[in-house]
Amino acid sequence: MLSNRWSGVLRGLVILAALGVWLAVGAFGGQAQGQLSSVQTNDAAAFLPASAESTEAAELAAEFTDDEALPALVVVESSDGSELTEDQLADVQAFVDALPDAPLEGASGDEPATVGQASVADPVLVPSEDGLAALVVVSLDASLADQAVGPEESSVGELSVTALRDLAAGGTEDGGLADTGTQAWVTGPAGFVADLTSAFGAIDTVLLLVALGAVLVILALVYRSPVLPFVVIFNAVLALTLAGLAVYHLAANDVLVLNGQSQGILSILVVGASVDYALLVVARYREELTRVASTYTALRRAVRASIEPIAASAGTVVVGLLCLLLSDLSSNRSLGPVAAIGIVAAFLAAFTLLPALLLIGGRRARWVFWPRIPHAPADAGDAPVADADLAATEVAEDGTVQVAGHGLWSRVAGFVGRHDRPVWIVTALVLAGAAAFVPTLDASGTGDSEVFLTQVDSVDGEEVLTEHFEGVSAQPVTVVAPADDLDAVVDAADATDGVAAAQPVTDQPAPAPGAPPQGDPLVVDDRVRVDVTTDAPSDSQEAVETVSALRDAVHEVSPDALVGGAAAERLDTQLAGQRDLRVIVPVVLAVIFVILMLLLRSVLAAVLLITANVLAFGSALGVAAILFNHVFDFPGADPSVPLYAFCFLVALGVDYSIFLMTRVREESQKIGTRRGVLRGLAVTGSVITSAGVVLAATFAALGVIPLLFLAQLAFIVAFGVLVDTLVVRSLLVPALVHDLGDRTWWPARLGRGHAAHRA
16 A cells, blocks of 8 residues: 555645646637638528428529529618618619628638638629618628638628628728718628628627636625635536536537527536536535545545536436437537536536645645635544434424434425425426416527617618518529429419519519519520519518418419428428427436436435426426416417527526435435435535526526527526526425435335335
8 A cells, every 4th residue: 555645746736737638628629619600500400401492492593593602681771761862773773883892801811801712793783662771782602601801700691791780880981881872781691691690699708708707606695715715617618628628629620500599508517517526526625624634535525425416417418408419400419419528527527627726735725725724623533434414413303304414405305305295396386377377478489680689780770671672582482394384383483461462583684683684595405494582581481471471372373393492491490390399308307307316226216306497397387378478478489499598498407406415325224215305405505406497597697698589588587597496406305305204215125125224
């Protein structure tokens, strides 16, 4: 055996090695984390399966054009709403003439790139029929839209929209419109993509800073220490850099698809999980420091006691999230492994980096708890101590348990023990009552213009475009059909409610958007293409509903026809999301049930926990439906909102029940189930509640991103985590277990009365 001196040296070397490895991870991972936005894909069409009708239609429709264009539409209107004068139209024409040479400010090189280099056609100026507006059509090359340029790695498409807006805001001497008595908006597909990219731009900095700030405040209140919160935060940040390093390289090499939503969720999930795991480890470490003199021994015992429940918790979340691989949408499929990587990184940091940080200072490492430094009894050595909590536990005449040092939660445990059946019945009824409102949640989908929670240029411009340019669409619905069915398809489309016009693509380009076609229908491989303009904007939910009716009408007269376009892609995305909800939810429940059954070695306990957490999820969704419909007045929700919320809430909510029930099982083997569940609730109440509040706060930080999807997900998950922590884990589950007693563990040995001490 090594002497104490050499053991100390070896421990010091291990600590230094662990810190060195993690600092290297932080150095490389920090760079990768900052570059995640450069490997994002936010095009909804890229998420659809190859079998989707809109995907097949897009492939065939591309054969009818030489270039794939991403339209940017500049809509100009008089500042006072009056008819545009000849001078103003001349100023707009000067703006059009200046567009090809407008510089892309982020471009690099000796000769900076210009908008003209990203355009596949000369800009076109189209006055409106009412004379109140003008439309400038700039067709950006879609193949260049995601091509990175410049030191900040922005895309050509994003920089082109920025250049258009900057030029329009400039003075006439530079070709701008600022002093012409007009106002301009850049909308269309390119405008929406640029605004979406801008909204996601806050993920790298603002979101993370808000989340870390909220967590830091909570940790300061929990630990009442100026040092320990920063240790935990540092651990979480390095865990995030490890996850970012892995995700960046996987996304850069096309192994997975990363979008802005997934990146935001990754940051929140890693920070929340890392802090949760750290809270549990540190709590057990502090407990052990009151029993043994050696900090090494205390930490070893803390790690040994906490690794099983934390590993089970992390494994449950990882497996539950990986069920998203069953999704038809690549955006959902990628979130599974992206989030799973984040959970694994948090777990690794909790049991490698965090112990090293806690042991800095060797035998004087208790200083991290200053000023509330835990001390062991003067005669304590390093040998295991008989369960100290048993000596500090009093059993009242009514069978409830009072645990010294756990005042509030000891009283909660006593209340649950005295009123177990009324407690679980009342809490179950309240949760079920809230869950009854779930059917009122509209998760059929939303339009692009409804995605933003703040005023953006593309949405405002779309409203002006719709008002003054009837029959003009930035992204028409495309119908590709056999040439023999052309007339029938056009007639069916014209007869569909919500369709403004249906025109075949001809062998001659249209002189202007919305103008009648010229020439003969273009036939490619015995197919024709018909562009259908809807009354509603192509990015709206109304256009999606029109496409659904259009498909029925067109398929009736031409079974081989395919309907595509932006609105059709959104429809297929919503249909895939609804299918994912039906398929993935049962699989997640089944997988988590099996994990719980194996972990707790009990069928009945697993049924109780999964039922309680599904009830909690239903209540969170029901309350969200009430608030979304009647308070926030949201236009609806995407089908992926309840799917993501379910995966996170059920997997993460079960965490807190796992943390409780593993301790309850440990205690039940010593003093019986009824006393064990009350003592387990008393001794874990504070730390688990803190963990739940931390996770809720981190998910609530998603609300700083002004996008409907993330705001809705932030509320549902944050509220649901609080319900799981404060109601399910604190009242419902303990009351049920106390009422059932040893039967909770059926069919395990403990459930058949083989506990060391029966209640």
